[in-house]
Amino acid sequence: MAGDAVITAADLERMLAEVEPIGLDPSGATTREAWTEEDRATREWFMDTASRIGLEPRRDPAGNLWATPREPGPWWACGSHLDSVRRGGRFDGALGVVAAFAAAERAEFPLAVVSFADEEGARFNTPTFGSRALVGALDLEDVPARVDDGGVTLAAALAEAGIDPAGLGSAPAWLEKLRGFVELHIDQTRTLAEAGFAAATVDGLAARMRLQATVRGQADHAGTTRASERHDALAAAARVIVAAEEEAGRYEEMVFTPARIEVQPNAATTVPARADLWLDARAIDPATVEAWRAAVLDRAREIARAAAVEFEARTASWSPGSEFDPAIRAALADALPPGSPSVTCFAGHDAGVVGTRLPTGMVFVRNEGGISHAPQESVTLADAAVAANGMLTALTALAEGGEG
Numbered sequence: 001m002a003g004d005a006v007i008t009a010a011d012l013e014r015m016l017a018e019v020e021p022i023g024l025d026p027s028g029a030t031t032r033e034a035w036t037e038e039d040r041a042t043r044e045w046f047m048d049t050a051s052r053i054g055l056e057p058r059r060d061p062a063g064n065l066w067a068t069p070r071e072p073g074p075w076w077a078c079g080s081h082l083d084s085v086r087r088g089g090r091f092d093g094a095l096g097v098v099a100a101f102a103a104a105e106r107a108e109f110p111l112a113v114v115s116f117a118d119e120e121g122a123r124f125n126t127p128t129f130g131s132r133a134l135v136g137a138l139d140l141e142d143v144p145a146r147v148d149d150g151g152v153t154l155a156a157a158l159a160e161a162g163i164d165p166a167g168l169g170s171a172p173a174w175l176e177k178l179r180g181f182v183e184l185h186i187d188q189t190r191t192l193a194e195a196g197f198a199a200a201t202v203d204g205l206a207a208r209m210r211l212q213a214t215v216r217g218q219a220d221h222a223g224t225t226r227a228s229e230r231h232d233a234l235a236a237a238a239r240v241i242v243a244a245e246e247e248a249g250r251y252e253e254m255v256f257t258p259a260r261i262e263v264q265p266n267a268a269t270t271v272p273a274r275a276d277l278w279l280d281a282r283a284i285d286p287a288t289v290e291a292w293r294a295a296v297l298d299r300a301r302e303i304a305r306a307a308a309v310e311f312e313a314r315t316a317s318w319s320p321g322s323e324f325d326p327a328i329r330a331a332l333a334d335a336l337p338p339g340s341p342s343v344t345c346f347a348g349h350d351a352g353v354v355g356t357r358l359p360t361g362m363v364f365v366r367n368e369g370g371i372s373h374a375p376q377e378s379v380t381l382a383d384a385a386v387a388a389n390g391m392l393t394a395l396t397a398l399a400e401g402g403e404g
């Protein structure tokens with residue numbers, strides 16, 4: 001393959017500059033939602049770049065973009081995603097795809113590049129859509145029927161982008177093309193910045209739970225209803241949130257977000273009849289999240305009794321977390337500068353999904369401010385080059401080790 005053996009910041013800068021204008025608004029924010037015009041433009045860039053470095057550009061039945069070597073597979077692969085949240089930053093996702101191309105261009109073994117479709121799930125609430133489709137973990141009944149803010153179904157958006165929604169079930173056949181996968185991504189915390197290192201090996205993903213709760217009371221007049229006669233769903237929901245936060249506070253490693261609330265009738269002079277809550281909890285140890293859930297449900301039932309309302313909850317989503325492949329973690333740790341930390345990631349990523357089926361790993365790049373999903377992401381391409389070279393060195397060792 002062409003190019004110097006080492007990936008430089010300037011190499012990454014050059015390639016990033018080609019993709020950056022897509023979806024960039026005058027304020028500096030990037031919006032590239034799945035199956036939109038911006039998405040089509042990033043696809044075009046991906047296909048052109050693949051061809052330019054001598055890889056074959058392809059698209060699987062779920063719309064994931066592949067740049068594959070001429071040699072027969074299965075191949076090692078690296079990559080990330082090119083979509084973004086609304087008004088996101090320059091680096092989340094795109095940096096991983098650019099680094100993957102830079103690595104593939106220099107690899108002395110067959111290395112594929114994959115850009116997963118709709119990682120953010122911003123438009124249809126379908127995070128890690130492409131990687132889930134690839135591993136066969138997508139709910140093919142429910143997901144294509146989801147609707148965006150403009151009333152467009154995901155099935156219609158897929159068809160518009162040239163993807164046959166009826167063909168999503170055939171995506172997992174493509175998984176056989178891969179020996180393993182490594183994703184380079186920006187750190188979404190200040191962990192690396194505080195540790196003073198450019199890059200880190202990711203040990204695994206934290207356990208994540210979304211609890212959806214409904215509190216049912218009785219709508220009534222805000223002025224004429226005596227305190228003893230009230231069934232106030234919102235006041236009870238507020239107590240449940242405080243209790244859930246207190247329970248999370250028992251564990252140092254846990255983070256909790258009362259992410260969303262919907263109130264009915266949400267009127268200025270009516271006792272609230274109903275509150276729907278979405279509670280997001282994450283921790284390294286899945287047992288911590290399970291214990292939190294049990295404690296929150298106990299306290300919520302007490303709160304409901306005292307407030308004369310009904311409470312019910314279900315676990316809307318649950319991932320017990322995962323550890324990345326030990327051989328890949330060891331290869332990355334060897335390849336990064338001595339002393340580079342290893343960290344647990346509290347966000348979801350395509351690598352976590354792919355890791356349920358294949359040897360998978362992740363490498364993080366320092367993000368000085370820790371901010372992501374916003375234009376204030378602060379990553380230097382010198383740091384990114386350290387991580388990208390580490391990824392290439394690790395993949396080279398893994399590819400050679402596997403052949404010997």
Ligand SMILES: [Zn+2]
Nearest residue numbers: 092093119185
């Ligand atoms: Zn990302």
